Amino acid sequence: MDTIILQFGDDETPARMAAADGLRGVPPLEDAVNLGLAFFDVARARGDHPAIVTEKGAFTYGWLLRAAESVRRYLCSRPDFAPGARVALKLANSPDYVAAYYGTLLADGVVVPLPVALESMRLKQIEEACRPDILIAPKNLAGEAAATLALIAQSADDIARPAPKRGRDDLAMLLFTSGSTGLPKGVMLSHGNILSNAQSILHDLPITANERALVLLPFCHAFGNSILQTHVLTGATMVFAGALMFPATIPQSIAKFEATSFSAVPEVYGMLMKYGRLGEQKMPSLRYMSVAGGQLRHDLAVRIAELIAPADFYVMYGQSEAAARLAVLPPDQLSAREGAIGRALAGVELSVLDESNRPLPQGEAGMLCARGPNVMLGYWQDEAATREALGEDGWLRTGDLARSDADGYFYIEGRANLLVKVQGYRVHPAEIESVVEAAFPGARAVALPMQHAGETRFALFVAPQGAAAVDLAELRAVCQRDLPPYKIPVYIEILEELPLTSGYKVDRAALSMRLPSG
């Protein structure tokens, strides 16, 4: 696998705010067949309009077009590059990421975003699963042998419209997420999946070409990727400023950059409410905020909606397997429908089905299933998992248990498997257990979700079994060393024996009872 470093520098062209009608002549999204080309047409039409604004300056759509074309030409010039080749992006949110993303698609490649801060064991599993042909990485993560790629000199207007061959049913990106066994699964999203989901969201959310979205969600995450698509495909502006870590910087950045929207996972809103001084900072430009990637407590959602009014607050629901959003709760329904994830987005079907895939009567809890042109092609090289998730009738089993009400709103009741949402990431307890069991051979580890400081985190129980000795300090050290922060247990207990159910399985419910509350 060869590594490439992008050295595109800053955009020197002065950005000029273009009117929304600057999209004239761009084919409508429903006619698009290739996501890369859809980007190309918007970028060409938007020219000097800022695509990305950072603390340092603006990057116009024209610059983005040249940068993406630079990537496309480089990839196509390689004799070993064939359509369908996998290009891994190990880049944080940046103009380079966006250019590499669409450049790869324009070259008929497949994008594989890699989280920058993933534990090495997991990263290795992903790399072994998809064997990327090319890696695009920043200088500090690239090896000595990496080649550098410069920006082409040609102006955006002189670049000929490329003719990629891949269409709506072809694979566009592989999004790795946690599967029901704990091993990473590559969600295969086609050009059509991503295009149709963007179209659905643009139908139900007020995103216009004059939008200036403050974007802090990572693009390697399904929700972040969805935000990227909806804004680029409308020719809107994304603002990269502030830090999720320091919540007060979020309202400050919204005010400073006149941002019109902001989207985040529930944990971020929890921090924003506690330490973000939301309501103190005036944000006259703000039109809406949205949450997805986990369930936000209803009282918090209502309070946020009050604090940001007259701006709207949208509760949304989605899954990587659906590219990524499935439901939206209209802001005027928030206070009346406690705990609702909303109604199906335009073009998406949601239904609660029983174990034989028959619809359950309204009000009864069952498997929440989704169908539509945004539902993935399947899991990368994993037919068994694909069959388990995707029935022949096209229904995607989300793994969430839900019920619906008389008006078609859905409510999540729990999970059908052990997957846990932490900071918007789907984590299987086995991801933690396997790391501990590998470090302490013979020991049996069980990880469980627990509430800590108002958020979902993990607790760990370890039973040494036989002669294997397990030391608490060593256990902590292994977790710190081998796990990313959101998977590190905040509570660890060593037990002589793990409690078992009557079926001789580990009794997770009994372990859960032992947890301190907090």
Place this chain on the structure above:
Amino acid sequence: MALERAQVEADILKFVASRCPNHPGLALDTDLLEEGLLDSLLLIDVIFQIEERYGIKLGGEHVGPAHFRSPSAIVDLVMSQSAAAQA
């Protein structure tokens, strides 16, 4: 009872060090932001530790880069908030 600065320094340093095992040289003046050691989860946990252990309550004005740049900045924050709570 007034807090002993030396004790708070030891507590904070120990907690942050336990979360940064790959950074053995962690000191009171280590720049946690520049070294990329502080992420949002460590921040949440440090705040949780501070609030639980010293019985102080932090507000939005405290959770910013100035107060969390280094272990000693965190100690300063604890000392000043604890003194304010006593006054």
